[in-house]
Amino acid sequence: xxKLNFKNSxxxxxxxxxxxxxxxxxxxxLTTIFKEEKKENFEIGRFNHIAIAVxxxxxxxxxxxxxxxxxxxxxMHLPEHGxxxxxVKLANTxxxxxxxxxxxxxxxxxxxxxxxxxxxxxxxxxxxxxKAIKQMEKSNIKTIGKxxxxxxxxxxxxxLHPKSVGGVLIELEQNSN
Amino acid sequence: xxKLNFKNSxxxxxxxxxxxxxxxxxxxxLTTIFKEEKKENFEIGRFNHIAIAVxxxxxxxxxxxxxxxxxxxxxMHLPEHGxxxxxVKLANTxxxxxxxxxxxxxxxxxxxxxxxxxxxxxxxxxxxxxKAIKQMEKSNIKTIGKxxxxxxxxxxxxxLHPKSVGGVLIELEQNSN
Numbered sequence: 103x104x105k106l107n108f109k110n111s112x113x114x115x116x117x118x119x120x121x122x123x124x125x126x127x128x129x130x131x132l133t134t135i136f137k138e139e140k141k142e143n144f145e146i147g148r149f150n151h152i153a154i155a156v157x158x159x160x161x162x163x164x165x166x167x168x169x170x171x172x173x174x175x176x177x178m179h180l181p182e183h184g185x186x187x188x189x190v191k192l193a194n195t196x197x198x199x200x201x202x203x204x205x206x207x208x209x210x211x212x213x214x215x216x217x218x219x220x221x222x223x224x225x226x227x228x229x230x231x232x233k234a235i236k237q238m239e240k241s242n243i244k245t246i247g248k249x250x251x252x253x254x255x256x257x258x259x260x261x262l263h264p265k266s267v268g269g270v271l272i273e274l275e276q277n278s279n
Numbered sequence: 280x281x282k283l284n285f286k287n288s289x290x291x292x293x294x295x296x297x298x299x300x301x302x303x304x305x306x307x308x309l310t311t312i313f314k315e316e317k318k319e320n321f322e323i324g325r326f327n328h329i330a331i332a333v334x335x336x337x338x339x340x341x342x343x344x345x346x347x348x349x350x351x352x353x354x355m356h357l358p359e360h361g362x363x364x365x366x367v368k369l370a371n372t373x374x375x376x377x378x379x380x381x382x383x384x385x386x387x388x389x390x391x392x393x394x395x396x397x398x399x400x401x402x403x404x405x406x407x408x409x410k411a412i413k414q415m416e417k418s419n420i421k422t423i424g425k426x427x428x429x430x431x432x433x434x435x436x437x438x439l440h441p442k443s444v445g446g447v448l449i450e451l452e453q454n455s456n
Contacts, residue, residue, distance in 0.1 A: 165445070
């Protein structure tokens, strides 16, 4: 009610002066500025997945399927990423169970240190990976490598160094849906 | 194409016999059985949050806000849970930044072992915490304590022992929305 009265009194005050065109111009100008600012501002997206390294992929998958009643994928082998994986579908995100594949697997060392398994990383989505990299540079957050790579979901990804982000390995994945 | 043909041949074979009523009865009966089975079957719910222990709560919150552009809560002190926390809102779930509060804090030891910080646990929702506990017992998964406690969100929670679930500390939270 207050808003309505305020609006009414505004329009009646300015009815007699040629303000309308200036006002429209200002509105357009401000809209443009806000849009640009929004575009400039980096904003993290969805929680894409949590990755858990496991010593026995089949057994871990069965636990999530049989005990937790979750839907799981078949085992997928991704030799170019050095892992075999099972996706566990949850209502709002997914768990990725990872097991080393090949001698150069990036999770081999982690499992040697954590033989029972454990949470390896979390993956957050970004709209534009290049903008994300620039944003991290601006904030002195180190990335692992300078350029994005094509990740396990065939999308550009980059990892942030745990030392820069509170001990957590964070994967950023471009997911411009 | 094959499915379509199969369906067509079935319906033409049964068109001449009074099968429809029996068929309806069977369908109802099976639907009931499946519904009951679904009710009995334990099913894990949403990914409620990932909890990250941090050595400096304010600094960590600022990173998620300023660098990642995420919406964050004020610092909340939960002396009954031995933590101070900041919630980081993501589109589909949340991150909880945790810092020890008091001498008996459950994350004090974790931060001593991981001074940079790190992922402490993940929290999955369940519809009924008592059913969840029974399901874990049935699958020989150890819980920390026998009975649920009231968690930081004022809902019943129980933790699963990392030794039983692949090295990951998993919190189950009753969230019967």
